[in-house]
Amino acid sequence: xxxxxxxxxxxxxxxxxxxxxxxxxxxxxxxxxxxxxxxxxxxxxxxxxxxxxxxxxxxxxxxxxxxxxxxxxxxxxxxxxxxxxxxxxxxxxxxxxxxxxxxxxxxxxxxxxx
Amino acid sequence: xxxxxxxxxxxxxxxxxxxxxxxxxxxxxxxxxxxxxxxxxxxxxxxxxxxxxxxxxxxxxxxxxxxxxxxxxxxxxxxxxxxxxxxxxxxxxxxxxxxxxxxxxxxxxxxxxxxx
Numbered sequence: 001x002x003x004x005x006x007x008x009x010x011x012x013x014x015x016x017x018x019x020x021x022x023x024x025x026x027x028x029x030x031x032x033x034x035x036x037x038x039x040x041x042x043x044x045x046x047x048x049x050x051x052x053x054x055x056x057x058x059x060x061x062x063x064x065x066x067x068x069x070x071x072x073x074x075x076x077x078x079x080x081x082x083x084x085x086x087x088x089x090x091x092x093x094x095x096x097x098x099x100x101x102x103x104x105x106x107x108x109x110x111x112x113x114x
Numbered sequence: 115x116x117x118x119x120x121x122x123x124x125x126x127x128x129x130x131x132x133x134x135x136x137x138x139x140x141x142x143x144x145x146x147x148x149x150x151x152x153x154x155x156x157x158x159x160x161x162x163x164x165x166x167x168x169x170x171x172x173x174x175x176x177x178x179x180x181x182x183x184x185x186x187x188x189x190x191x192x193x194x195x196x197x198x199x200x201x202x203x204x205x206x207x208x209x210x211x212x213x214x215x216x217x218x219x220x221x222x223x224x225x226x227x228x229x230x
């Protein structure tokens with residue numbers, strides 16, 4: 001079975017540019033999570049969706065960040081405009097229906113903003 | 115602000131020894147606790163979860179939970195060099211609406227090195 005698929009795996013962009021990160025959750029999973037990992041702040045939840053609906057976006061740092069899940073098999077995290085402090089690894093994760101199911105992480109998107 | 119604190123490390127143990135990783139959490143309402151392992155440059159992978167007080171064993175790994183003390187630990191017996199990684203403690207949000215165990219607060223991680 002394919003795991004959570006993220007793209008791009010690595011991206012280097014200039015400050016001010018728009019960045020779009022993509023995620024395909026595991027088929028059949030109905031919850032999707034976007035996490036960000038930095039040395040300073042560790043691994044932190046940005047937003048999560050249940051059945052394509054955003055449930056909690058309290059971790060989204062500011063208005064420059066937005067996330068969408070137009071269908072059960074695709075989600076995007078967009079940063080516009082990007083800043084050097086956005087440099088991090090962005091992980092997408094998904095989990096199947098039901099209480100007690102754990103989450104599965106993708107390989108991450110390594111973003112560098114210069 | 116929910117907090118999860120881990121012993122700062124790094125932790126270095128000889129091969130074959132027991133590695134002990136510790137974690138405390140601030141939200142008394144937390145119900146479920148997770149240990150993830152993360153190799154350098156890789157994504158976190160789940161090792162164990164625990165939600166009842168006491169010990170839970172899986173192979174060389176034992177998770178211990180004490181809700182009264184708000185403390186959870188992970189013991190790795192017969193440590194191997196392949197266990198060298200960052201270990202992340204995570205606590206789920208009890209108010210996450212029952213969607214799953216994915217709304218997690220992570221500690222900063224403890225770097226473990228097992229030397230031959």
